[in-house]
Amino acid sequence: MPKLIVQNLANRQVEVAGGQTVFEALQAAGIDWMHACGAKGRCTTCRLVVTEGLEHFGALTATETRYRDNGRLQQNERLLCQATLHGKASGLVPEQTKLPHQQYSF
């Protein structure tokens, strides 16, 4: 099954089922992840900095393309409330969207 490894959450591994967004998989695994707009694609706080396996994510959604085009989503970032995953990938919670009550390993 596709899997995301969140490196700065002590390499926590999350399996992502088909038809699920990565954010839905994080929620199902009980991992708290910032999602200021309620996972509706209206902010960018759910973004992940992808360090490995960028090619294993589904195609950019229209929402992600809009943020990419206006410079609010970098080439190595995905919005987890939008993105699907079809293989193994690793990434980081960006410094700006770390939750104050969550323990990060770096």
Ligand code: FES
């Ligand atoms: S939670 Fe707002 S865009 Fe994903």
